Amino acid sequence: MAHSVAPPATGHAAPAPLPVRTVLPWAVLGGILMLVLLYFVGAEQGATALLSGTGVHEWVHDGRHLLGFPCH
Numbered sequence: 001m002a003h004s005v006a007p008p009a010t011g012h013a014a015p016a017p018l019p020v021r022t023v024l025p026w027a028v029l030g031g032i033l034m035l036v037l038l039y040f041v042g043a044e045q046g047a048t049a050l051l052s053g054t055g056v057h058e059w060v061h062d063g064r065h066l067l068g069f070p071c072h
């Protein structure tokens, strides 16, 4: 059975609104993840160190210089 879809009469379909209650937890989670990433790129094994060794520093070293964080 074939179905045909007629175009909307107005020509523009309005996007469904996103409730703030739905978006807010994901925005907070994204913000926390961005702050953790910013910490690891900007400060870990440089100004401070949560992890021993130099592995994190080596992985983010170029990004640290690219973003202008003090390194060495």
Ligand SMILES: [Zn+2]
Pocket (backbone or CB within 6 Å): 061, 065, 071, 072
């Ligand atoms: Zn450096």
